[in-house]
Amino acid sequence: MFVVTVTYTAPLDEVDRWRPAHGEWLNDLIARRLLLMAGRQPQSVGGVYIAPGMRAAEIDLLLATDPYVVNGVAEHHVVEFTPLLMAAGLEELQSQG
Template structure:
């Protein structure tokens, strides 16, 4: 499994209407262990989420089902593979 950092920029006019469905979508993925964390940027221009997926193709299949994507809230989306090596959330190596 690989980690991916996904950043989106919002189409603000549609944001409020779609947000509840988007948060439910991410919440369900978090329950499945796919989303480690996610949330809006401090300036409200977009959001960042950290996903775990088999590869970028599998991730794209997942995030293309996000209501933000399906309902036109995403003005721009970037996906970058992330390789965490240090952090409290990482499993301890023995």
């Protein structure tokens, strides 16, 4: 499983230009369960995604298609982890680590 942080590297007016395409990209990935959740960080500095288990090379290829990255307004930082402890009802995530 992966936690991905997104950091904007351009002024917000440039980021906002690509926000609709980025939103469509996120919605598609969530619908296909390639991302489990996504959200904004406070202070409009970027965002955070949670992605299920896949090979590290696959997550890198996937993130390279983010319209924010393609258009040079954000960068990603990826942390891989193995879920061991979780709240009741989220046990299926353990097998996705």
